[in-house]
Amino acid sequence: MSDTPTKVVVDCSTGITEVLPLTEAEIADMETAQVAAEAERVEREAKVAADATAKSALLKKLGITQEEARLLLS
Numbered sequence: 001m002s003d004t005p006t007k008v009v010v011d012c013s014t015g016i017t018e019v020l021p022l023t024e025a026e027i028a029d030m031e032t033a034q035v036a037a038e039a040e041r042v043e044r045e046a047k048v049a050a051d052a053t054a055k056s057a058l059l060k061k062l063g064i065t066q067e068e069a070r071l072l073l074s
Contacts, residue, residue, distance in 0.1 A: 005030065 004021045011017075022030070059069055 005027060006019050006021055007026070009018045009020055056066075059066060064072075
């Protein structure tokens with residue numbers, strides 16, 4: 001098995017399928033996309049954590065437990 005990433009190319013008019021190695025540019029694009037996706041995931045998780053902290057602080061400020069808030073919102 002090769003360490004080089006591959007792609008599958010299907011010619012729909014003939015039904016011929018080829019497995020081809022990715023070019024250097026395609027590999028670079030794939031790596032760039034992976035880095036961007038990881039950065040977005042980290043940012044999303046940080047936002048969720050910040051929102052949870054803000055909600056917890058608000059409940060504490062109001063003197064309401066999470067269970068009481070759940071009951072009020074149901």
